[in-house]
Amino acid sequence: MSDDFTARVLSVVRRIPPGRVATYADVAALAGRPRAARAVGTIMRRCARPDIPCHRVVGAGGRLGGYAGNPLLKRALLRSEGITFNGARIAIDRCRFVPGRTRRPRARSSRRA
DNA sequence: ATCCTGACGCGCC
DNA sequence: AGGCGCGCCAGGA
Numbered sequence: 001m002s003d004d005f006t007a008r009v010l011s012v013v014r015r016i017p018p019g020r021v022a023t024y025a026d027v028a029a030l031a032g033r034p035r036a037a038r039a040v041g042t043i044m045r046r047c048a049r050p051d052i053p054c055h056r057v058v059g060a061g062g063r064l065g066g067y068a069g070n071p072l073l074k075r076a077l078l079r080s081e082g083i084t085f086n087g088a089r090i091a092i093d094r095c096r097f098v099p100g101r102t103r104r105p106r107a108r109s110s111r112r113a
Numbered sequence: 114a115t116c117c118t119g120a121c122g123c124g125c126c
Numbered sequence: 127a128g129g130c131g132c133g134c135c136a137g138g139a
Contacts, residue, residue: 005135005136006136006137023121023122024120024121024122025121025122028121028135033134033135033136035122035133035134035135036121036134036135036136037121037122037134037135038119038120038121038122038133038134038135038136039121039134039135039136039137040120040121040135040136041119041120041121041135041136042118042119042120042121042135042136042137043120043136043137044120045119045120045137046136046137046138047120054120057120058120059120059121059122060121060122060123061122063121063122064120065120065121066119066120066121067120068120071120074120
């Protein structure tokens with residue numbers, strides 16, 4: 001059960017392409033547990049696999065979230081992947097990972113970025 | 114099996 | 127806008 005959830009979470013995170021990010025809540029939802037954002041964090045913390053780009057999992061609202069060892073590294077990693085930073089926040093609306101979407105959303109009438 | 118902790122999220126103050 | 131508290135879930139002791 002939970003073990004299955006964990007595997008699904010890892011699978012989802014693995015599918016996040018470079019230059020794109022997903023919130024803990026998003027990953028949880030994609031894994032089938034919309035309310036398990038915190039659990040995703042727990043899993044990420046324990047995650048140490050090289051094939052899992054855990055740095056692409058961020059907090060809600062573009063918050064950086066955490067990163068064992070080096071939050072700075074996480075920020076640098078994301079930035080080098082093309083993620084636009086708004087101060088300490090991420091322009092998540094521009095790079096939010098959505099299954100099926102390969103292109104990043106256009107600016108449209110975006111309010112203050 | 115139980116209790117405590119923690120890379121979260123959101124409503125309130 | 128920032129800080130606090132409560133709710134949710136899974137992992138570890």
